[in-house]
Each structure stands twice: as C-alpha cells, then as structure tokens.
Amino acid sequence: MNDFTFLSPTRLIVGRKAEERTGEWIKAYGGHKALVHHDSMYCKTSGLVDKIIDTIHAAGVETVELGGVVPNPHLDLVYQGIELCRRENVDFVLAIGGGSVIDSAKAIAMGLKYDGDVWDLFVEDNGVTRGVETEPCVPVGVVLTIAATGSESSNSCVITKVDEQLKRFCDNDLHRPVFAIEDPELTMSLPKFQTACGVIDIMSHSMERYFTNVPTGNELTDRLCEAIFLTCMDCGRTLMDDPNNYDARANVMVASSLSHNGLTGIGRNNSGDWSSHFIEHELSGEYDVTHGAGLAVITPAWMKYVYRDNMPMFLKWATRVMGVSHDYCNPELTVLEGIRRLEDFFRSLGIPTTMREMPDVGVVPEEIMYKMAKRVRITNKNGTVGTLRQLATEDIVNIFRLAQ
C-alpha cells in the first residue's frame, strides 16, 4: 500500500423527498443568500427547481437563480454566475442537476474567492493538467438528479471555453460539495439510455483506479472497487427491466458518490490510470456521443490492449467480479473471457461495444483515429497518457482499431 491522505468531506443525505430539506441544510452550512444553479431543462420544467427554492425561502435563506447550464458547461456562464453572485452578495452555491451543473457551480464558487480570471485555475502547465489550490471556496451544495459523474462528492471540475474549443480540468479539494442531497426517486424518470450510461460511468471511475500499474498490496481498496462494480452490474440490470426500482436507483446513486470521491483509489501511487476516460473524451468530442456510451466502447478495447501488463489485477477482476473460472493453463483466456462478459453486460444495458455499432459513429477512418489520438490529453511528462501502460499516439490508434 502506497502512502496517501484521504478526505471526503461531503455529507451524503439520501432518501425519499430528501430535497424538501434543502433550505435547512443550506442554513446549517451558513448560507444567507444562495445561487440556485440549474440547466433550465427537466429540473426547471418539472417544477423541481421552484419547489426547492420554496424550501430555501422557508428556511429564511434568500435566493438568486441562474439556469442555462449545458453539457460540457461553458466558461461564459461561469463568468456570468460569478458576476451575479458578487453583485447579489451570494454566500452559497446550490447546484440542482447532474455533473455539468455541479461543475459549473464549482467553478463559480472558486471564482468568487479568486481575484483573477477563474480560467487561470484551469490552465495547464506544459500540457499537463495541474491542480491549483485557491482560497477556501464559497460552499457548494448539490441536489443530484442523475447518478453518473460523481461530481457531487469529487474534487473534479471540467469547464469548456467555447471560443477556443478548450475543455479543461481543475482538480481541487476545496470545491468538493459540502452536501449532496440524493433522492433516488428523482432519477426514476431518466430514459434507459441515460441510466445505462450513468452506470457505466460510475463503474469506470473505479475501474480507472483499480487497473493501474500497482498489482498487489491494496486488498481493501481492490475489494471496495469490486463492491462498486458488482453493485452497478446487479442494479444496472435490474433497472433495465424495472426503472422504478427504488433500491436499485438508491444503490446506483450512492455508488456514484463513493466511486469518484477517492475512496476506491486509496493506497495506489497515483490517482488512477484514466486512459479510457481521456481517449473517450476525444471520441465524444469528434462524434458527440454520450460519455458513458463512449466508455462502453473504449474500455474493453483498452483492456484488450493492456491486460498483459498487469495480469494479477486483470485475473483478480475476471474471477472475482466477472465470475470467470481461473484457467491456470492459460490465464489469458480467463482475462479475455472476463472482458467478453463485460461487453455482454454493456450490451445487456442496450449500449453497443464497438464504434461501428454506435448510431453516431460507424466505421471510423484511420485518419480520424489519428486525429483523435493526437488530441488525447497528455498526463505524463513524456507525452503519454495512462499509468498501467503509458500510451503514445500509435497505442491510442491501436485501441481505436480494437474498438472499431
């Protein structure tokens, strides 16, 4: 086990109608005037935003509203939020929604305590994303409406600067939400496709931490990851037939918050591999596919390309999680059968596992593969991405070929 520090200060408030106490929680965290941030879509039109605003007023807390968050949230709206909050003396930022709204709220909260341009905090150093510690943020709270990104308890924040086509990260413990209100019933109306993509994204956050270049010494962490994988697979399957199953919705929602708060990564010498995530980001960027659907294509391909570099972990996963019998004569067959079963699981959620089967993608020409591969975010100083195997452009193209 490698040295680590772990802190997950987000209070999870889980249960039916939990959002009815939003105002009390904001007040408990010292809020007097809250920005209510949302995407102007389902949460607004369903009346959820207005209901929550009522609970906030009932707690004696004032509000200012800012909707309009879009997927891959825009820096422009962040600027607008900061300006509005400064003008209105806002001291609490509430996100009602999923990852995009939460990330936008985090950026506003950071910007409020930062004298310069908030985009400074997202700028990269020599092509490698750097974490920046700002002053303590204005507190951020969340009412979660989709289980997927884990942003409700993570230290991640991704913002897009549209005019320069830049999508940038700022990992910062100080913007972790102080609370995440999770009412599983709010996720019941999600379409099957969104539910499935969320489950895959949740699994991926722990897969990225499970499959690194550290094969042994983290028995507890390995098993915590496996708890996430197995729960997501059980409950994901249930939700395809029974989308209103409360327990399955609740387990997936809590899994979302535990899969990306750092818990499943403790004791490894880095925070994960993240190749699949970064490769998928470029697929999403090129073809506008949903992140979880892209991960269902990229992850198995990545596994097939790198598994030989950490056979002990892939064998552990194939046998413990995917239920494959260990073939001691040919352990590689055990791993490949595990990957095949993972693909089967993704397909059982209605999500294809090859690019050519994806409605928005199809057969990808080699030149597009190279174009996407060259754009993949560099995470290592030698110009590669990933830790289990450090992948250069040609490796990434090979992974796209396997995903074809």
Add this chain to the structure above:
Amino acid sequence: MNDFTFLSPTRLIVGRKAEERTGEWIKAYGGHKALVHHDSMYCKTSGLVDKIIDTIHAAGVETVELGGVVPNPHLDLVYQGIELCRRENVDFVLAIGGGSVIDSAKAIAMGLKYDGDVWDLFVEDNGVTRGVETEPCVPVGVVLTIAATGSESSNSCVITKVDEQLKRFCDNDLHRPVFAIEDPELTMSLPKFQTACGVIDIMSHSMERYFTNVPTGNELTDRLCEAIFLTCMDCGRTLMDDPNNYDARANVMVASSLSHNGLTGIGRNNSGDWSSHFIEHELSGEYDVTHGAGLAVITPAWMKYVYRDNMPMFLKWATRVMGVSHDYCNPELTVLEGIRRLEDFFRSLGIPTTMREMPDVGVVPEEIMYKMAKRVRITNKNGTVGTLRQLATEDIVNIFRLAQ
C-alpha cells in the same frame, strides 16, 4: 435502502513515518497549543511521544502533556485533562495511542466546550443511551498505534466512572477526529494476541451493521462490509506468520478506520445490531478478557442463536464471505458451515471460540450467566438489546450457554 445521512470528516493520513508531520497537521487545523494525551506505556517509553512532540514544536505549536490513560479510560483523568487544558489555553487535543487514549481525548475535547459536568453528556435516559450534541468540540487529532476500535474515525466515546462502576457511551458527530495519522510500521511490534483481537474487533464493527433485521435493498453496503471481512481475514492470517508485513498491517489499519466510521452501515434503518458487542462487554467486565477475544466467543454463539431470523443475510455471508457452497436442499447447513469456518478463522489467529477454553474464564456457572445477562445494556425501549432479534435476559443466557 433506508434514508440516511453520512458524513466522515476525518482525514486519513496513511504511510511510513506519517507521524513525522503531526505538527504540520495540527497547525493546519488551527492548533496553537496542543494537549498531547497518551497512556504513559509503550508510546512513551519507546520515545514515540517525545519524537512527535518534537515535530509539534518544530511546527511552532506549543504542547502540554498528559499521560496515564488506562484501558476503559477513567472519568477522573478526563476531568484532570479538562482542567489542565483550560489552565493552559489548549486549543487542540492530540491522542497518541489506541481506542482508550482516543476516547479519553474526545471526552476532554467535549468537556472543554461544555459549561457543565462533562459526565452529563454520558448519562442515560431511561436506561437507553442517548446521543447528545454539544457545541463544536476543540479539534481532536490522532496518531494511531493499534488498529482495532476504529475510534480514530468514529463518533463513539466510552468512559468509565470508577467509583460508581459505570461505563457509559456518548455518540457525537462533533468529536470525530479531524485527522488520523496511521503509520502501519507503528503496529508491527504489537504481540500476536493484540493483533488478532484488533482484527476481530474491526470485523465485528461491520458485522454488527451487516446482520440487522434488514435483509435486502443494500447491495452496496453489503458488499462494502464484505470487503472489510475478506480483507481482515486475508491480512489477519498473513500477520500471524509475518507480523512485519507492511501491506497487511496497512490494510488492517485502514479497515479499522472504515469499519466504524459509519460507511458500512449506510442505508439500514438503524445503526446496527450491537448485541454481540454489548453481551461481550459484560463478559469482559466479569472476567477481564480482551474485547476482541470476547467477541470471538460471543459472536458465533449469537449467530447460532439468531440466524433463522435473517436467513437471506446469513446465506449471503456464508456463501460470499466464508466461501460455502449454497446447499439449496438445506440452507441452514450452509449458514452453520459458515459459522464453523468463522470459528476456524478465529482459532487460526490463536483465539479460542468457547468460554471454557479462555484462560481467564473457564466453565461459567449459570448464576454468573444470569448476572452478566441482567447487566447487558438495554438498547430498546422494551428492555431488550439488538435489532436482528430483540434479546431479553433469557435469550442472552442462552447465548452464553452456546458460548460455553
């Protein structure tokens, strides 16, 4: 899944020589003058306390020292600590040691912010322990030297008032330590017996949460508990042969902190069963046996007595954790085989699983069984203990008979 809120605000700082940064962490949490609290035994004589005090001074933080904590820590020393801290304007309490030292430190920290007698916070209401919320505590930090009680991240605190022979609890989220520094190497010198008792106690904290009257709907929580059980069994066995195995020490230490911080209890309609713990407390009180050793005797007996009341959970445990094949013709045999394997595991750690085999106990007369049973802490309003089955005096005596 039942409604819950979960907050675990303790920063875990894990690694070799992590204690060398104790001073920096106290300073980061705003400490100017720290009480250094310990048991005057191993941690003091080994020089560990003095080394840590040096790091605190190096960080520009002053110290006051108070040793002398004993197992089942005494209220008198708590009073002494509160008086000392008030006189010296202490604003941070550091515990160096295990559960007793940490509990004593928590009580001092609570007392410092409470105008009345700190014992008020431990008093029971109609025989049922009540949780009391005080003002925010003076922050408590921990340098952990034994993995067992989980007090380093829990909301529990147990103090004994010697003159009245009262051992009382105060569960309070406000006294959860702000950090727990965990250097696995500090636990390597523990005798095998202490290591084994620690492993059993850690497992028990999640068993008490796993085996309740809620059979379904908590797949994630069930699997998190199983992660703790399996890790403790793997690493516990390793440590019997190889007590200096760093990874096994580290995994057990982190398991201690995750098994009792509430994580493995989320989503059940109460915080656990706790019958085995409370029954064991009386065995410990009568015969002065170590808590973990007592649990190795009481837990299997309790299981044999109650398993029929929650067959789904006992079957899940026997098959997933204890590796028993599910006997569909006679599922009870599956559970009983699981319990037998648990006893085997405890014995593989050198810990007996019957009272008559315990050096300090032997054959327990019926009248002593009744005496102990009548003393068991009541947790339900109808005068019983436990949730999986609510146990009255005669039930508890039956469990002692099974443990004989």
